[in-house]
Amino acid sequence: MTSPSLLPRHDGQVLVVGGPTTVLDLGGLRIVSDPTFDAPGPHGYLTKTEGPALAEDRLADADLVLVSHDNHPDNLDDRGRAFALAAPLLLTTTSGAGRLGAPAKGLAAWDTHTLARPDGGELTVTAVPAVHGPEDGERDADGEVNCQVVGFVLTGDGLPTVYVSGDNASLRTVTEIARRTGPVDATVLHAGAARVPGKFRGRPLSLDGARVAAAAAILGAPVNIPAHxxxxxxxxxxxxxxxxxxxxxxxxxxxRIADHGTWLPLKP
Known part of the structure; x- marks a missing residue:
């Protein structure tokens, strides 16, 4: 059987595959965030209800995978994990890198990693904080709510600055990111108001619609693409x-919101 062809690149554009999984073609690099490619079905206490808009084979040329956290299958399921570990480079949390192993590199909040771009420039990935639940949620010994999560800010000369939130429910954190990073051209905001019975009195673990809009206002980005x-x-x-x-x-x-599998420009 012939393998499906690679998804043609669309530099300066974003495509939401489904769930949190997003493809960013930026500066000649293909970046895939939070890969989830399993078919619908149960994953422990979580249930996947929809498959991805395209299979991971079509993204086999990814240059970089970003994983906001590996702890939950809705951000890294079985096929997504295999995809991430086959990539040339995987950036994730410090704890997640220890669990995943090579090619994972762990970043704490405000750590950076720089990649060479095909055009001779550079892309800098900055890990930024995220709070995976209510601000007043019980914190572990490391000060994390639920688990360690990071978002990412992507920057480079001549490129739009892009914020990928990861599973963050905190507007205070968004305000801190806006203050420290300066203007943002585009966002990929994890939404959905995820709720799990027994956790934080059923309060959301990710942004609800009103808070996604508020985050967009705080960041002042002219392009805001919801995912998850x-x-x-x-x-x-x-x-x-x-x-x-x-x-x-x-x-x-x-x-900017469209059916999954649709390319959306990172600039207005």
Missing amino acids: YTGWAHFTEGRDAIEHAFDEAGLAPVL
């Missing part, structure tokens, strides 16, 4: 809620 709002049973808000929240906030012009 469908495909798993524990998501409690979908596309309609996000669109409504941006409209209510008067921010509909900066929202």
